[in-house]
Amino acid sequence: MLGAPMCEETVTILANERDTDAYFRLVVRAPQIAPRVQPGQFAHVRIPPLREALLRRPFSIFQVAGDTFSILYKTVGKGTEALARMRPGETLSALGPLGHGFTVPAPGGETPWLVAGGYGMAALYLLAERSPQRGLVFVGGRRRVDILCEREFAALGWEVRVSTEDGSHGERGLVTQPLRAALQRGGVRCKLFACGPTPMLRAVARLAEEFAVPAELSLDQPMCCGVGVCLTCVVPIRTPDGWEYQRTCTEGPVFDARAVLWEVPDEKSEKRTPEFKV
Amino acid sequence: MNLSIQLGRLTLPNPVTVASGTFGYGVEYARLLDLNRLGAVVVKGIRLHPVRGNPTPRTVEVASGLINAIGLQGPGVDGFIEQYWPFLKTLRVPVIINIWGTTVEEYAEVARRFDALEGVGALELNVSCPNIKEGGAQFGTDCTLLGEVVAACRRATRLPLITKLSPNVVHIAPYAQAAEAAGSDALSIMNSFPALALDIETRRPKLANVTGGLTGPCIKPIALKLVWDAFRAVKIPIIGMGGIQNAADAIEFFLAGASAVAVGTANFYEPQTAFQVLDGLQAYLERHGLSDVRQLVGAAQA
Numbered sequence: 001m002l003g004a005p006m007c008e009e010t011v012t013i014l015a016n017e018r019d020t021d022a023y024f025r026l027v028v029r030a031p032q033i034a035p036r037v038q039p040g041q042f043a044h045v046r047i048p049p050l051r052e053a054l055l056r057r058p059f060s061i062f063q064v065a066g067d068t069f070s071i072l073y074k075t076v077g078k079g080t081e082a083l084a085r086m087r088p089g090e091t092l093s094a095l096g097p098l099g100h101g102f103t104v105p106a107p108g109g110e111t112p113w114l115v116a117g118g119y120g121m122a123a124l125y126l127l128a129e130r131s132p133q134r135g136l137v138f139v140g141g142r143r144r145v146d147i148l149c150e151r152e153f154a155a156l157g158w159e160v161r162v163s164t165e166d167g168s169h170g171e172r173g174l175v176t177q178p179l180r181a182a183l184q185r186g187g188v189r190c191k192l193f194a195c196g197p198t199p200m201l202r203a204v205a206r207l208a209e210e211f212a213v214p215a216e217l218s219l220d221q222p223m224c225c226g227v228g229v230c231l232t233c234v235v236p237i238r239t240p241d242g243w244e245y246q247r248t249c250t251e252g253p254v255f256d257a258r259a260v261l262w263e264v265p266d267e268k269s270e271k272r273t274p275e276f277k278v
Numbered sequence: 279m280n281l282s283i284q285l286g287r288l289t290l291p292n293p294v295t296v297a298s299g300t301f302g303y304g305v306e307y308a309r310l311l312d313l314n315r316l317g318a319v320v321v322k323g324i325r326l327h328p329v330r331g332n333p334t335p336r337t338v339e340v341a342s343g344l345i346n347a348i349g350l351q352g353p354g355v356d357g358f359i360e361q362y363w364p365f366l367k368t369l370r371v372p373v374i375i376n377i378w379g380t381t382v383e384e385y386a387e388v389a390r391r392f393d394a395l396e397g398v399g400a401l402e403l404n405v406s407c408p409n410i411k412e413g414g415a416q417f418g419t420d421c422t423l424l425g426e427v428v429a430a431c432r433r434a435t436r437l438p439l440i441t442k443l444s445p446n447v448v449h450i451a452p453y454a455q456a457a458e459a460a461g462s463d464a465l466s467i468m469n470s471f472p473a474l475a476l477d478i479e480t481r482r483p484k485l486a487n488v489t490g491g492l493t494g495p496c497i498k499p500i501a502l503k504l505v506w507d508a509f510r511a512v513k514i515p516i517i518g519m520g521g522i523q524n525a526a527d528a529i530e531f532f533l534a535g536a537s538a539v540a541v542g543t544a545n546f547y548e549p550q551t552a553f554q555v556l557d558g559l560q561a562y563l564e565r566h567g568l569s570d571v572r573q574l575v576g577a578a579q580a
Contacts, residue, residue, distance in 0.1 A: 054546075222337070227307065229301055230546055232335075245331055245351060
């Protein structure tokens with residue numbers, strides 16, 4: 001009933017450096033949070049220079065080493081821009097580790113195939129590191145600079161297949177094209193683990209269905225509290241009785257691809273909740 | 279030093295509570311916080327049936343605030359009792375259950391169901407949710423309907439009743455008086471303000487529900503004024519809320535006339551806020567040579 005262990009901790013910035021283009025890598029000392037992190041979990045970070053913006057910002061945890069963890073982020077708004085200006089030695093409040101992450105592959109089970117769009121790679125790193133078996137990593141982005149941490153995955157012994165929309169690195173096209181080709185070749189009992197933009201995840205879910213392979217998806221939704229109380233980050237999820245809104249921060253961010261409904265079903269066609277009558 | 283306060287027959291061990299809808303059902307914070315240090319745990323609104331809630335996006339951050347249109351997603355009375363009550367009943371501090379309905383009869387039925395549940399501290403009547411088409415706000419912005427809802431619940435239960443008023447009225451005094459006259463033991467002031475945020479590129483509302491309720495520090499001065507006005511209109515105690523982030527904010531509410539306070543939106547970004555408020559309140563009382571928090575209630579002079 002009490003859910004996953006989480007804590008709130010004042011973490012100290014050890015490094016906060018530009019990776020490529022608008023991407024940054026933040027490393028913090030977090031002795032409470034770091035040892036507890038499971039693959040696919042996130043930290044919810046309060047950025048002190050934000051005065052009028054109150055809410056914490058969620059970030060997938062990238063790497064864990066001893067009492068430190070790191071995140072990869074892109075400057076996309078006032079939160080991440082303020083974070084990019086922070087310097088080593090400064091502190092942040094972090095809640096974590098939060099959320100239900102990926103299922104670590106079992107030895108001798110399906111071969112893991114990771115599918116990432118842009119900084120979605122970050123959420124998959126710990127899974128790649130802790131998986132007892134290596135597999136393929138499909139990573140895509142618009143341009144060369146959107147392909148992150150290719151080397152880190154290769155260093156773990158994974159085969160990385162890159163695609164970019166402009167063809168500046170790897171194959172030209174979307175990440176789902178080489179994935180489809182690999183699924184068509186067949187011969188491997190695989191399971192997909194994906195993180196990236198929603199249209200990419202939806203395409204991965206379709207491929208998983210078409211080729212009847214299991215898939216776990218890490219969904220990205222705007223979040224407010226991060227711990228399951230505010231009900232901001234809900235997504236429609238199939239249940240035995242129909243569907244319900246589940247929380248990306250608590251039941252997710254990782255969901256079974258088959259359970260995710262990409263559109264809210266038309267309520268008019270459903271049985272209405274009976275109104276109360278005395 | 280005395281920090282306890284009375285809401286009708288209910289004694290709160292200290293006057294710092296949490297606002298319904300910002301604290302889930304308590305259990306979500308149980309790993310992070312010692313819930314037994316709160317004055318009370320106030321759970322998210324429950325109606326008779328399960329409620330799916332509104333489509334997304336459900337919240338949007340604005341300058342020093344948050345607009346939400348969650349739509350009172352919840353498990354209904356039976357789901358609440360099955361999923362959450364086994365944990366909540368183990369708490370040593372009072373549990374206040376926020377209830378709502380779409381008809382006077384439904385409010386009364388929900389009140390009756392919780393009257394039969396051993397260990398409930400009080401019921402808070404949500405007559406002021408701005409995000410539900412039927413039910414909620416219509417009862418909070420019509421004095422006659424408000425009186426009917428409170429009276430029906432009064433007949434349905436012996437539990438202390440706290441009526442949570444809408445800020446969206448010209449004068450709050452008649453609403454406060456209507457709730458008091460109908461048998462409410464206390465008032466919660468206030469719920470969120472109807473509000474809107476637009477995306478200037480798409481020219482569409484940022485919330486799927488179009489409008490929502492504004493909360494957070496940006497509403498604090500308005501909430502404070504409503505507490506001030508209501509305190510001068512009724513004798514029953516007031517739980518003050520609206521943008522409280524620290525002890526100084528809370529102390530303003532006590533001085534304006536609140537007997538207790540609730541931390542709301544701040545829970546979303548700083549779960550320790552209620553405890554920081556409680557510690558700061560005690561320090562303030564000591565610094566001012568006061569022995570009882572009740573000495574602060576309504577102590578501001580015009």
